[in-house]
Amino acid sequence: MTNADLLALGAILMWASLAALGVSLAHVPPFLLTGLGLLVGSALALPLSRFRLRAWALPWRTLALGVYGLFGFHLLLFIALRTAPALQTNLINYLWPLGMVVLAPLLLPGLRWRAGQLGAALLGFAGAAVVILGRSGASLAGGWHAGYGLALGSALVWSSYSLLTRRVPAFPTSAVGSFAAVSGLLALACHALWEPAVSLSARDLLLIAALGLGPLGGAFFLWDAALKAGDPRRIGLLAFLTPLLSTAVVLVVTGQALTASLALGAVMIVGAAFWGSRAAG
Incomplete structure (x- = not known):
């Protein structure tokens, strides 16, 4: 396992706590939560x-x-x-690790597609789908929603951002603080425009601080460092661990039993990561 793998896994572990923290902060409007979390995270710079x-x-x-x-x-x-069923939206959003593998040769010179890595990425996404669908016991039945296109857009934004950071002039990882600070202010502006005002308790503020130090802060710094040091296709495959670990954390925190779908998804995702690493030579 390389240093880049360890950095990426550190970010993934932090992102895995996002759902559990989100359950505790479900009453806080999402743009307010994101804005405050990003501003706290920016201070890590x-x-x-x-x-x-x-x-x-x-x-x-x-x-x-x-x-x-x-x-x-x-x-x-x-x-x-806000505009489409959460289950399907979440699943479409998790196309972003697959997007990293597929887009890497298009956006980064010197990389090319390998059949094994593409196959591993598809297997990883299938594993993520098993985890996400199994968590709710729901199916993908239903018609088309415009929100699905926005979810696909969010996946493309994150996968392309992750790759394009290697196409701009070199910058220190600490500069991610600038990204987080400006994005946090913009998120708070969206809160002021679209969301109702709420009051936050001391417990809320402590959890938001944890959110900023972890999944909405520290994770972005580790992710940037990993992308600077490693193969983005390999890192993209590791990212399929995010929905798996996130679901496992929520089940543990809420006292629910681990499910067969989680175990199957784990086998598929870990297998995809192993297959992809072997395909990369």
């Missing part, structure tokens, strides 16, 4: 940059790419969840 604020200064195109990724992803996903 201070020690990373040795408290030198000039390390946050970036060319405008690099900053635009970061805001496109962090804010664009959440904006499209939240609107999709």
Whole structure:
């Protein structure tokens, strides 16, 4: 296992806690929650940059790419969840690891498609589908919703952002704090425009701080470091662990029993990661 794998797994483990924290903060409007979480997360850049604020200064195109990724992803996903069934929306959104594998040769010079990696990515997505569908016992029956297109857009935004960070001039991982800060302010603007005002308890603030230090903060820094150090196709395959671990954490926190669908999905996703790593040589 490479250093990039470990960094990516660190981000994935943090993202796995997002659903459990979201259950505890379900009463907080999503844009408010995201905005505050991203602003807390952006503060992690201070020690990373040795408290030198000039390390946050970036060319405008690099900053635009970061805001496109962090804010664009959440904006499209939240609107999709408001306009389409959550189960199908969540499943479509988890096309983003597959998107990383498929788009990598198109967006990054020097990479090419390998049949084994594409097959592994499809197997990984199938495993994610088993986990997500099995969690609710629901099916994908139902008609088309415009929100599905937005969910697909959110998946494409995150996969393309993850790849395109290697096409802009090199920037330190601490500069991700700039992406998070601007995206957090934009999310709070969306809250002011579209969501009702709410009051937050001390417990809410503590959980939001945990959200910012973990899945809406630290995870983005680890993800950026992983992408700088490793093969994005391999990292994309590892990302299928996110819905698996997230579902497992929710079941443990809520005291529910682990299910056969979770076990099957685990076998498929781990198998996909192993297959993909072997296909990469």
